[in-house]
Structures are given as structure tokens and as C-alpha cells.
Amino acid sequence: MVTEHQRIKDEHVQLREAVAHLRDTLPPQTSGPIVAWYGSLDTELAEFIEMVERHFALEEEGGYMRELRDEYPRLGHRIDELAAEHASIREALSGCRKEAREGVGATELVEHLHRGLDLLAKHESAETELFQDAMQSDIGAAD
Ligand SMILES: [Fe+2]
Ligand SMILES: [Fe+2]
Numbered sequence: 357m358v359t360e361h362q363r364i365k366d367e368h369v370q371l372r373e374a375v376a377h378l379r380d381t382l383p384p385q386t387s388g389p390i391v392a393w394y395g396s397l398d399t400e401l402a403e404f405i406e407m408v409e410r411h412f413a414l415e416e417e418g419g420y421m422r423e424l425r426d427e428y429p430r431l432g433h434r435i436d437e438l439a440a441e442h443a444s445i446r447e448a449l450s451g452c453r454k455e456a457r458e459g460v461g462a463t464e465l466v467e468h469l470h471r472g473l474d475l476l477a478k479h480e481s482a483e484t485e486l487f488q489d490a491m492q493s494d495i496g497a498a499d
Pocket of ligand 1: 412415438442
């Protein structure tokens with residue numbers, strides 16, 4: 357669990373950097389359609405979604421979800437919520453990619469992208485909090 361936990365924490369750092377990078381590539385919301393940007397966005401988004409998918413798979417299959425649920429049944433409800441959020445984040449991000457391909461207006465697309473990235477950032481923070489709570493209860497139990 358400790359090794360997996362560290363790996364997930366490392367990935368969270370990488371993911372935060374990738375989110376910041378992606379946000380930096382988004383044009384200001386006032387700009388109109390930018391053809392070149394749509395082209396590069398598709399590649400950027402594809403890579404980003406792949407990274408998120410790998411991270412989610414690690415958490416769902418080998419990572420923290422099952423282990424934490426077994427070790428700390430009282431956290432089960434929060435783990436269920438986090439697992440459900442994976443589905444909404446997947447949907448939000450792939451929806452943005454679809455919109456980019458369909459040529460949705462830049463203002464709307466940028467807004468949806470920020471919303472998707474916000475969802476992801478919030479989710480990752482909630483996970484960090486969950487890990488901290490689990491560790492706190494270990495410390496509490498050792499007292
Ligand atoms: Fe997650
Ligand atoms: Fe995560």
C-alpha cells in the first residue's frame with residue numbers, strides 16, 4: 357500500500373503540472389475560433405486524456421481504492437464517490453475533445469475545458485485528503 361500510495365502521490369504531482377500546462381495553452385475566453393489552436397488542442401487533449409485514463413486505471417485496479425476500502429471500511433462511501441467522479445471526469449474531458457473536433461466556438465469550449473479541469477483538480481485534492489485521513493487514523497490507532 358505504501359509503494360502504491362507513493363506512486364499515486366507522484367502521479368498527482370505530474371497530473372497537476374499537466375493540468376497547469378493545458379490551462380496555459382487555452383486562449384483567453386474572448387478570442388474567436390482559432391483554427392491552429394483547435395489542431396494542437398486535439399493532440400494535447402488526446403495525450404492528456406490518455407494520462408488521466410492511465411492514472412484512473414491505476415487507482416481503480418491496482419491502486420488505492422480496493423486497499424483503502426478493505427483497510428478502512430468507514431471510508432467506503434467517500435471511495436464510492438471518488439470512483440463515480442472518474443466517470444464524470446472521463447465524460448467531461450472526452451466531451452471537450454469531441455466539441456473541439458466539431459468546431460464548437462472557442463469561448464464555449466474554453467469554458468467547458470476549464471470546467472473539466474476544475475472537476476479533475478477538485479477530485480485529486482479530495483483524494484489527497486482521503487489519504488491524509490487514512491494516515492491520520494493509523495497514527496490515531498498507534499497512540
Ligand atoms: Fe482518482
Ligand atoms: Fe488521483
